[in-house]
Amino acid sequence: MADDNKGPGALDESTENAALGDALAAEHAAVWGYGVVGAALGGDARQQAAAAESAHRDVRDQVSALLAGRKADVVDAKGAYALPFPVLSAVDAAALGAVLEDGVAAAWVRVLDQAAERSTRELAVGVLSAAEVRAVGWRAAAGRTPITLAFPGLPGQ
Amino acid sequence: MSATPSPRPPGFSRRTLLAASAAGLALLAAGCSSPPADERETVTTEQADELATQVAVQEALVAAFASAGAADPALAAQVTELAAQADAQLTRLRAASPGGSAPVSSPVAGAPAGPDARVWLRGQVAAAATSHATASVDQSGARAALLGSIAAGLRGQDGRLA
Numbered sequence: 001m002a003d004d005n006k007g008p009g010a011l012d013e014s015t016e017n018a019a020l021g022d023a024l025a026a027e028h029a030a031v032w033g034y035g036v037v038g039a040a041l042g043g044d045a046r047q048q049a050a051a052a053e054s055a056h057r058d059v060r061d062q063v064s065a066l067l068a069g070r071k072a073d074v075v076d077a078k079g080a081y082a083l084p085f086p087v088l089s090a091v092d093a094a095a096l097g098a099v100l101e102d103g104v105a106a107a108w109v110r111v112l113d114q115a116a117e118r119s120t121r122e123l124a125v126g127v128l129s130a131a132e133v134r135a136v137g138w139r140a141a142a143g144r145t146p147i148t149l150a151f152p153g154l155p156g157q
Numbered sequence: 158m159s160a161t162p163s164p165r166p167p168g169f170s171r172r173t174l175l176a177a178s179a180a181g182l183a184l185l186a187a188g189c190s191s192p193p194a195d196e197r198e199t200v201t202t203e204q205a206d207e208l209a210t211q212v213a214v215q216e217a218l219v220a221a222f223a224s225a226g227a228a229d230p231a232l233a234a235q236v237t238e239l240a241a242q243a244d245a246q247l248t249r250l251r252a253a254s255p256g257g258s259a260p261v262s263s264p265v266a267g268a269p270a271g272p273d274a275r276v277w278l279r280g281q282v283a284a285a286a287t288s289h290a291t292a293s294v295d296q297s298g299a300r301a302a303l304l305g306s307i308a309a310g311l312r313g314q315d316g317r318l319a
Protein backbone atom coordinates (compact mmCIF):
# COMPACT_ATOMS: atom_id res chain seq x y z
CA MET A 1 0.00 0.00 0.00
CA ALA A 2 1.22 3.47 -0.83
CA ASP A 3 2.10 5.76 2.00
CA ASP A 4 -0.47 8.31 2.97
CA ASN A 5 1.10 11.50 1.70
CA LYS A 6 -1.52 13.89 0.45
CA GLY A 7 -1.23 17.45 -0.77
CA PRO A 8 0.14 19.23 -3.79
CA GLY A 9 2.48 17.02 -5.72
CA ALA A 10 1.88 14.10 -3.38
CA LEU A 11 3.88 10.99 -3.96
CA ASP A 12 2.02 8.22 -5.71
CA GLU A 13 2.62 5.38 -8.10
CA SER A 14 3.06 7.73 -11.03
CA THR A 15 5.85 9.71 -9.36
CA GLU A 16 7.45 6.48 -8.26
CA ASN A 17 7.20 4.87 -11.69
CA ALA A 18 8.70 7.92 -13.37
CA ALA A 19 11.69 7.82 -11.02
CA LEU A 20 12.03 4.08 -11.47
CA GLY A 21 12.00 4.62 -15.22
CA ASP A 22 14.91 7.02 -14.90
CA ALA A 23 16.70 4.56 -12.63
CA LEU A 24 16.15 1.83 -15.20
CA ALA A 25 17.65 4.05 -17.89
CA ALA A 26 20.67 4.63 -15.66
CA GLU A 27 21.01 0.90 -15.07
CA HIS A 28 20.92 0.25 -18.82
CA ALA A 29 23.70 2.78 -19.27
CA ALA A 30 25.73 1.23 -16.45
CA VAL A 31 25.45 -2.25 -17.95
CA TRP A 32 26.65 -0.91 -21.28
CA GLY A 33 29.35 1.24 -19.71
CA TYR A 34 30.83 -1.61 -17.72
CA GLY A 35 31.49 -3.41 -20.97
CA VAL A 36 33.82 -0.54 -21.81
CA VAL A 37 35.30 -0.47 -18.32
CA GLY A 38 36.03 -4.19 -18.33
CA ALA A 39 37.59 -4.12 -21.77
CA ALA A 40 40.20 -1.64 -20.56
CA LEU A 41 41.11 -3.57 -17.44
CA GLY A 42 42.86 -6.82 -16.68
CA GLY A 43 43.11 -9.28 -13.85
CA ASP A 44 41.29 -8.57 -10.64
CA ALA A 45 40.09 -5.20 -11.82
CA ARG A 46 38.35 -6.81 -14.79
CA GLN A 47 36.66 -9.22 -12.40
CA GLN A 48 35.55 -6.27 -10.33
CA ALA A 49 34.01 -4.68 -13.42
CA ALA A 50 32.31 -7.94 -14.36
CA ALA A 51 30.82 -8.25 -10.90
CA ALA A 52 29.57 -4.68 -11.08
CA GLU A 53 28.04 -5.27 -14.49
CA SER A 54 26.30 -8.36 -13.18
CA ALA A 55 24.92 -6.43 -10.22
CA HIS A 56 23.52 -3.77 -12.53
CA ARG A 57 21.99 -6.40 -14.80
CA ASP A 58 20.21 -7.89 -11.81
CA VAL A 59 18.83 -4.51 -10.75
CA ARG A 60 17.86 -3.68 -14.32
CA ASP A 61 15.90 -6.92 -14.60
CA GLN A 62 14.25 -6.36 -11.24
CA VAL A 63 13.13 -2.84 -12.12
CA SER A 64 11.98 -3.89 -15.59
CA ALA A 65 9.84 -6.61 -14.08
CA LEU A 66 8.46 -4.25 -11.48
CA LEU A 67 7.44 -1.64 -14.03
CA ALA A 68 6.07 -4.21 -16.47
CA GLY A 69 3.98 -5.71 -13.70
CA ARG A 70 2.47 -2.30 -13.13
CA LYS A 71 1.91 -1.84 -16.87
CA ALA A 72 4.10 1.26 -16.66
CA ASP A 73 6.57 2.37 -19.32
CA VAL A 74 9.65 0.17 -19.44
CA VAL A 75 12.58 2.07 -20.89
CA ASP A 76 14.64 0.11 -23.37
CA ALA A 77 18.41 0.20 -23.56
CA LYS A 78 19.98 2.19 -26.33
CA GLY A 79 22.21 0.45 -28.81
CA ALA A 80 25.18 2.47 -27.64
CA TYR A 81 26.00 5.49 -25.58
CA ALA A 82 28.54 8.24 -26.11
CA LEU A 83 31.30 8.09 -23.54
CA PRO A 84 31.90 11.15 -21.39
CA PHE A 85 35.63 10.89 -22.11
CA PRO A 86 37.93 8.52 -24.00
CA VAL A 87 38.77 5.34 -22.13
CA LEU A 88 42.38 4.67 -23.05
CA SER A 89 43.83 3.30 -19.85
CA ALA A 90 43.04 1.48 -16.65
CA VAL A 91 42.79 4.82 -14.87
CA ASP A 92 40.28 6.05 -17.44
CA ALA A 93 38.31 2.86 -16.99
CA ALA A 94 38.22 3.30 -13.23
CA ALA A 95 37.12 6.89 -13.69
CA LEU A 96 34.31 5.73 -15.96
CA GLY A 97 33.31 3.16 -13.36
CA ALA A 98 33.02 5.96 -10.82
CA VAL A 99 30.95 8.05 -13.25
CA LEU A 100 28.61 5.14 -13.88
CA GLU A 101 28.09 4.48 -10.20
CA ASP A 102 27.63 8.15 -9.41
CA GLY A 103 24.98 8.37 -12.10
CA VAL A 104 23.19 5.32 -10.81
CA ALA A 105 23.37 6.69 -7.26
CA ALA A 106 21.74 9.94 -8.35
CA ALA A 107 18.94 8.03 -10.03
CA TRP A 108 18.26 5.95 -6.94
CA VAL A 109 18.31 8.94 -4.61
CA ARG A 110 15.65 10.32 -6.92
CA VAL A 111 13.67 7.12 -6.44
CA LEU A 112 13.90 7.56 -2.68
CA ASP A 113 12.64 11.09 -3.09
CA GLN A 114 9.72 10.10 -5.30
CA ALA A 115 8.72 6.67 -4.02
CA ALA A 116 5.32 6.04 -2.51
CA GLU A 117 5.90 2.42 -1.58
CA ARG A 118 8.01 1.31 1.35
CA SER A 119 9.23 -1.70 -0.62
CA THR A 120 10.53 0.60 -3.33
CA ARG A 121 12.49 2.63 -0.79
CA GLU A 122 13.97 -0.60 0.55
CA LEU A 123 15.10 -1.49 -2.93
CA ALA A 124 16.43 2.01 -3.54
CA VAL A 125 18.51 2.33 -0.40
CA GLY A 126 20.06 -1.07 -0.99
CA VAL A 127 20.97 -0.33 -4.59
CA LEU A 128 22.23 3.13 -3.67
CA SER A 129 24.51 1.77 -0.95
CA ALA A 130 25.93 -0.91 -3.21
CA ALA A 131 26.61 1.68 -5.90
CA GLU A 132 28.51 3.90 -3.49
CA VAL A 133 30.62 1.00 -2.21
CA ARG A 134 31.64 0.20 -5.78
CA ALA A 135 32.18 3.88 -6.53
CA VAL A 136 34.62 4.15 -3.63
CA GLY A 137 36.72 1.42 -5.19
CA TRP A 138 36.71 3.07 -8.60
CA ARG A 139 37.51 6.52 -7.25
CA ALA A 140 40.47 5.08 -5.37
CA ALA A 141 41.68 3.25 -8.47
CA ALA A 142 41.29 6.39 -10.55
CA GLY A 143 43.15 8.53 -8.03
CA ARG A 144 40.14 10.72 -7.44
CA THR A 145 39.56 12.67 -4.28
CA PRO A 146 37.62 12.62 -2.16
CA ILE A 147 37.35 8.88 -2.35
CA THR A 148 34.24 8.79 -0.21
CA LEU A 149 31.25 11.10 -0.41
CA ALA A 150 29.12 12.43 2.41
CA PHE A 151 25.98 12.51 0.26
CA PRO A 152 26.17 10.12 -2.67
CA GLY A 153 23.58 10.83 -5.30
CA LEU A 154 22.48 14.19 -3.96
CA PRO A 155 23.09 17.33 -6.04
CA GLY A 156 26.34 19.10 -5.29
CA GLN A 157 28.42 15.97 -4.89
CA MET B 158 17.30 21.66 3.90
CA SER B 159 16.07 20.22 0.72
CA ALA B 160 17.35 16.99 -0.65
CA THR B 161 15.05 17.40 -3.61
CA PRO B 162 17.07 17.67 -6.79
CA SER B 163 16.98 20.84 -8.80
CA PRO B 164 14.69 21.26 -11.79
CA ARG B 165 15.48 19.40 -14.98
CA PRO B 166 17.23 21.59 -17.54
CA PRO B 167 14.88 22.54 -20.38
CA GLY B 168 15.04 20.13 -23.24
CA PHE B 169 16.98 17.55 -21.34
CA SER B 170 15.80 14.16 -22.40
CA ARG B 171 15.26 11.61 -19.69
CA ARG B 172 16.71 9.02 -22.02
CA THR B 173 19.88 10.93 -22.72
CA LEU B 174 22.54 9.16 -20.78
CA LEU B 175 26.25 9.04 -21.20
CA ALA B 176 25.99 11.32 -24.17
CA ALA B 177 25.42 14.08 -21.71
CA SER B 178 29.00 13.79 -20.48
CA ALA B 179 30.26 12.84 -17.10
CA ALA B 180 27.53 14.82 -15.45
CA GLY B 181 24.90 13.33 -17.69
CA LEU B 182 23.74 10.59 -15.43
CA ALA B 183 23.58 12.91 -12.49
CA LEU B 184 21.58 15.39 -14.50
CA LEU B 185 19.28 12.64 -15.58
CA ALA B 186 18.44 11.81 -12.05
CA ALA B 187 18.35 15.44 -11.04
CA GLY B 188 15.32 16.06 -13.22
CA CYS B 189 12.41 17.18 -11.18
CA SER B 190 8.90 17.98 -12.20
CA SER B 191 7.26 17.99 -8.83
CA PRO B 192 7.09 20.78 -6.26
CA PRO B 193 9.91 21.14 -3.75
CA ALA B 194 9.75 18.74 -0.88
CA ASP B 195 8.90 21.42 1.62
CA GLU B 196 5.71 22.17 -0.30
CA ARG B 197 4.52 18.65 -0.79
CA GLU B 198 5.44 16.82 2.36
CA THR B 199 3.84 16.54 5.67
CA VAL B 200 5.80 15.05 8.51
CA THR B 201 4.05 12.80 10.95
CA THR B 202 4.99 12.90 14.60
CA GLU B 203 6.40 9.43 14.24
CA GLN B 204 8.57 10.48 11.32
CA ALA B 205 9.76 13.56 13.20
CA ASP B 206 10.71 11.47 16.19
CA GLU B 207 12.52 8.98 14.00
CA LEU B 208 14.46 11.73 12.30
CA ALA B 209 15.43 13.09 15.71
CA THR B 210 16.63 9.61 16.56
CA GLN B 211 18.81 9.60 13.46
CA VAL B 212 20.29 12.93 14.51
CA ALA B 213 21.26 11.27 17.78
CA VAL B 214 22.75 8.33 15.90
CA GLN B 215 24.85 10.68 13.81
CA GLU B 216 25.92 12.68 16.88
CA ALA B 217 27.16 9.42 18.36
CA LEU B 218 29.08 8.67 15.19
CA VAL B 219 30.75 12.06 15.20
CA ALA B 220 31.72 11.43 18.81
CA ALA B 221 33.04 8.01 17.80
CA PHE B 222 35.38 9.60 15.26
CA ALA B 223 36.71 11.87 17.99
CA SER B 224 37.11 8.99 20.40
CA ALA B 225 38.89 6.80 17.86
CA GLY B 226 41.16 9.65 16.91
CA ALA B 227 42.09 10.24 20.54
CA ALA B 228 42.80 6.55 21.04
CA ASP B 229 44.97 6.27 17.95
CA PRO B 230 46.49 9.53 16.68
CA ALA B 231 47.72 7.85 13.52
CA LEU B 232 44.17 6.82 12.75
CA ALA B 233 42.99 10.36 13.42
CA ALA B 234 45.21 11.61 10.62
CA GLN B 235 43.93 8.94 8.27
CA VAL B 236 40.25 9.59 8.84
CA THR B 237 40.20 13.38 8.82
CA GLU B 238 38.16 13.45 5.62
CA LEU B 239 35.76 10.78 6.83
CA ALA B 240 35.23 12.60 10.11
CA ALA B 241 34.53 15.83 8.26
CA GLN B 242 31.97 14.06 6.12
CA ALA B 243 30.27 12.62 9.19
CA ASP B 244 30.11 16.12 10.61
CA ALA B 245 28.60 17.47 7.39
CA GLN B 246 26.02 14.72 7.48
CA LEU B 247 25.11 15.67 11.04
CA THR B 248 24.68 19.30 10.06
CA ARG B 249 22.37 18.37 7.23
CA LEU B 250 20.36 15.97 9.36
CA ARG B 251 19.89 18.61 12.04
CA ALA B 252 18.68 21.06 9.43
CA ALA B 253 16.21 18.49 8.11
CA SER B 254 14.87 17.53 11.51
CA PRO B 255 11.58 19.21 12.38
CA GLY B 256 12.41 18.87 16.05
CA GLY B 257 10.96 15.59 17.18
CA SER B 258 11.92 14.01 20.45
CA ALA B 259 14.78 11.59 20.32
CA PRO B 260 15.10 8.84 22.88
CA VAL B 261 17.77 9.33 25.49
CA SER B 262 20.76 7.52 24.07
CA SER B 263 23.52 5.87 25.99
CA PRO B 264 26.89 7.50 25.63
CA VAL B 265 29.15 5.73 23.16
CA ALA B 266 31.80 3.66 24.89
CA GLY B 267 35.30 4.93 24.25
CA ALA B 268 37.42 3.49 21.50
CA PRO B 269 40.08 0.95 22.46
CA ALA B 270 43.62 2.25 22.25
CA GLY B 271 45.93 1.41 19.39
CA PRO B 272 45.16 -0.51 16.23
CA ASP B 273 41.88 -1.85 17.56
CA ALA B 274 40.47 1.66 17.33
CA ARG B 275 40.13 1.32 13.57
CA VAL B 276 38.10 -1.87 13.85
CA TRP B 277 35.96 -0.31 16.54
CA LEU B 278 35.38 2.81 14.45
CA ARG B 279 34.44 0.74 11.44
CA GLY B 280 31.84 -1.01 13.54
CA GLN B 281 30.39 2.33 14.61
CA VAL B 282 30.23 3.53 11.00
CA ALA B 283 28.55 0.33 9.84
CA ALA B 284 26.00 0.48 12.64
CA ALA B 285 25.13 4.09 11.83
CA ALA B 286 24.78 3.22 8.15
CA THR B 287 22.37 0.41 8.95
CA SER B 288 20.37 2.64 11.26
CA HIS B 289 20.03 5.42 8.67
CA ALA B 290 19.16 2.96 5.90
CA THR B 291 16.43 1.42 8.00
CA ALA B 292 15.08 4.83 8.93
CA SER B 293 15.05 6.02 5.32
CA VAL B 294 12.53 3.34 4.44
CA ASP B 295 10.09 4.72 7.00
CA GLN B 296 10.47 8.30 5.81
CA SER B 297 9.37 9.74 2.49
CA GLY B 298 10.38 12.37 -0.01
CA ALA B 299 13.43 14.49 0.72
CA ARG B 300 13.94 12.99 4.17
CA ALA B 301 14.07 9.48 2.75
CA ALA B 302 16.49 10.67 0.09
CA LEU B 303 18.74 12.35 2.63
CA LEU B 304 18.85 9.41 5.02
CA GLY B 305 19.40 6.96 2.19
CA SER B 306 22.21 9.06 0.79
CA ILE B 307 23.89 9.36 4.18
CA ALA B 308 23.54 5.61 4.72
CA ALA B 309 25.20 4.99 1.37
CA GLY B 310 27.97 7.45 2.18
CA LEU B 311 28.67 5.62 5.42
CA ARG B 312 28.69 2.27 3.59
CA GLY B 313 31.38 3.75 1.43
CA GLN B 314 33.30 4.84 4.52
CA ASP B 315 32.91 1.37 5.96
CA GLY B 316 34.53 -0.07 2.87
CA ARG B 317 37.31 2.48 3.07
CA LEU B 318 38.03 1.58 6.68
CA ALA B 319 38.24 -2.14 5.87
